[in-house]
Amino acid sequence: MLKNSAYTAGEVMIKSVKTIRGGTTQDPLKGSACKKPDLLLKNSVTHPNIVLAVILISYMMIVIDNSVVITGLPKIHQQFGFTQAGLSWVSSAYALTFGGGLLLSARAGDIIGRRKMFISGLLLFSFSSLAIGMAPSAEWLITARAVQGVGASVLAPSTLALLQTTFTAGHARARAISLYAAAGGLSASVGLVIGGIVADLISWRVGFLINVPIGLVLILAAKKYIPETELHSGAFDFIGALLCCAGMTGLVFAIVNSATQGWSSPVTEGALITGVLLLILFIKVEKHASQPIMPLRLFLSLERSGAWLARLLYIGTAMGFFFFSTQFMQGVMHYSASQAGFAFLPAMIINFVVALNANRLIGRVGSRNLLLISLLASLAGMVMLSLLTQQSTFSGGLILPLLMIGFGLGGAMAPLTSRGIKGVDARDAGAASGIVNAAHQIGGALGLSILVACTEFAKGNLTGNELLVRQNHIAFLAGGVLIILAIVVVLFSFRKKD
Numbered sequence: 050m051l052k053n054s055a056y057t058a059g060e061v062m063i064k065s066v067k068t069i070r071g072g073t074t075q076d077p078l079k080g081s082a083c084k085k086p087d088l089l090l091k092n093s094v095t096h097p098n099i100v101l102a103v104i105l106i107s108y109m110m111i112v113i114d115n116s117v118v119i120t121g122l123p124k125i126h127q128q129f130g131f132t133q134a135g136l137s138w139v140s141s142a143y144a145l146t147f148g149g150g151l152l153l154s155a156r157a158g159d160i161i162g163r164r165k166m167f168i169s170g171l172l173l174f175s176f177s178s179l180a181i182g183m184a185p186s187a188e189w190l191i192t193a194r195a196v197q198g199v200g201a202s203v204l205a206p207s208t209l210a211l212l213q214t215t216f217t218a219g220h221a222r223a224r225a226i227s228l229y230a231a232a233g234g235l236s237a238s239v240g241l242v243i244g245g246i247v248a249d250l251i252s253w254r255v256g257f258l259i260n261v262p263i264g265l266v267l268i269l270a271a272k273k274y275i276p277e278t279e280l281h282s283g284a285f286d287f288i289g290a291l292l293c294c295a296g297m298t299g300l301v302f303a304i305v306n307s308a309t310q311g312w313s314s315p316v317t318e319g320a321l322i323t324g325v326l327l328l329i330l331f332i333k334v335e336k337h338a339s340q341p342i343m344p345l346r347l348f349l350s351l352e353r354s355g356a357w358l359a360r361l362l363y364i365g366t367a368m369g370f371f372f373f374s375t376q377f378m379q380g381v382m383h384y385s386a387s388q389a390g391f392a393f394l395p396a397m398i399i400n401f402v403v404a405l406n407a408n409r410l411i412g413r414v415g416s417r418n419l420l421l422i423s424l425l426a427s428l429a430g431m432v433m434l435s436l437l438t439q440q441s442t443f444s445g446g447l448i449l450p451l452l453m454i455g456f457g458l459g460g461a462m463a464p465l466t467s468r469g470i471k472g473v474d475a476r477d478a479g480a481a482s483g484i485v486n487a488a489h490q491i492g493g494a495l496g497l498s499i500l501v502a503c504t505e506f507a508k509g510n511l512t513g514n515e516l517l518v519r520q521n522h523i524a525f526l527a528g529g530v531l532i533i534l535a536i537v538v539v540l541f542s543f544r545k546k547d
Contacts, residue, residue: 096274100215103270107171108208109236110260110267111201114178116240118143119371120390121253123379128253129187133520134305137501138191140372141301141494143198148490149294150202152342152483157203157285163211164277168268170204173197175264182258206486211275241397245390253386286342292331293343297491299324304498347473347481355542356468357488362535363424363461364489365496366431366528370454372497373504373524374434378447380517381439392443396455403459416464417543421536423464427457428532435525439514468543496531503527 118140126136157166177197184190247255303321310317335341348354378389403410410419430453437446466485473481504520504527 097215099270099274100211103267103275104208104212104215106263107167107204107267110263111174111205112236113240113243114197114257114260115143116236117244117247117253117256119375119393120241120245120386121248121256122372123376124248124253124386125190126376129190131187134501134505135187137305137372137497139194140368141305141497142191142195143201144368144490144494144497145294145298145301146195146198147202147205148487148494149290149297150199151206151486151490152293153286153290154203154206160285162277163207164271164275166203167207167211167275168271170200170202170207171264171268171271173200174204175200175261175268178257178260178264182254182261184254206483215275241393242387242390245385245387248386250387286335286338286340289331289334289338289342292327292334293487296324296327296331297495299327301494301498304495304502307502343484343487347484350472351542352468352544353471353473353481355538356465356471357484359420359535359538359542360465360469360485361488361492362496362531362538363427363465364492365499366427366531366535367454367458368493368497369500369524369528370431370434373500373521374451377437377517377521381437381514381521382441382443382447392447393451395448396451396458399452399455400459403456404462407460407463410460411463411467415545416467417539417545419460420464420539420543423457423460424532424536424539425457426453427461428529428536430454430457431525431529431532435522435529437518437521439518496528499531500524500527 122136122139125131125139131139154166154170174197177193177200180193181190181197184193244253244256247253299320301324303317303324306314306317306320312318332345335343335345375389375393378384378392379386384392407419414422430450433446433450433453441447469485469488470481501524504523
């Protein structure tokens, strides 16, 4: 959800800057290392600044859109009469299709052409945003969000790939990469505020409808100024991508449905069994595929697998943090949507600052130690949030845990990303990057479903603000448990030395 794209892409950028300084560059989506070219630009780009602007605005559109959802959730909840479990699908439907599609989209860009994928992603993202903005029902909204996730899965890797293929290694690419990473972090924070203001003054729908004219302008600019990239032969693993996405959707649906109908419900049992069987089939397909989207040999590294599992657990907590805290602010503390957006700013600022200095911190304390410190800070923040009451204030109860979680989010992503792609052969670099991003998105959906299920089981006969306080108490404690599991994974799988 919110910062999922900004976090992962931003950390891939850090890895790219490192290789640039070392004299070579590696495309994380293609996985091919090459020597520094002498030319500034590739593909005969005649307007590099315009191309860079198109790429950055496209990426910012994805990140801002995710942020807009956060502060708009309570109003969406009210308008469509969602249950808490139903409301979680506004985020989960998007995250599942985003994560599932990412595994295939990077490979598709090599075969079809990254410019074509970029434009296709913009089209799908823009028109699904139109469908969301005009949604007459909850079912329509969730379906459109799922389609929007597919569009984002096509668009997000295309923005990064075009940046890599447009600017050659050296100062020009380093500058573009830095702007890309900064744009992700900044737009996530701005999106929270914009989403709140728009939801208050006009409607939450405007935050989605604005994507349509912006997307159309970007499509026209891309057709005029961005040349097509070199095509490569290869095969699509459509079956693998479909099985992965469908299997995870089955698991998430089973967990969410168990909160209202119980684990003995035929629907819950059917969804759970179907999800597990599809994931088993996915593993078998990947084992025999000629060009799998998820090569199973990548899981032979305990450290790398641990990084993916820890990421999945931690991002599940992060998505729950944003999902429940915005409802607590607006439902219990009676903040307006714009006030809730501004309340997140301190956390986003410290997150941004820590993320920019993550490499320096890793140099001082090591990536494993930085990750453990960040996880512990987030754990402390979640516990403090679980203690909030109806009488809590911003300065007296909310600000400190927000800052702790902001620090944790900023410090954890770089170590998780670097360990998640560590020791990967050039031929598997793109697949490893895809798994990192998929674990990020799918982990968010899976973790949120667990937290929602926990709150539904524990709500009892409470109503109103008492119910909201109780739900947040349980959700944040459950999120803390996920972080503890992530800490255990890190302790047992990460080497002490980088």
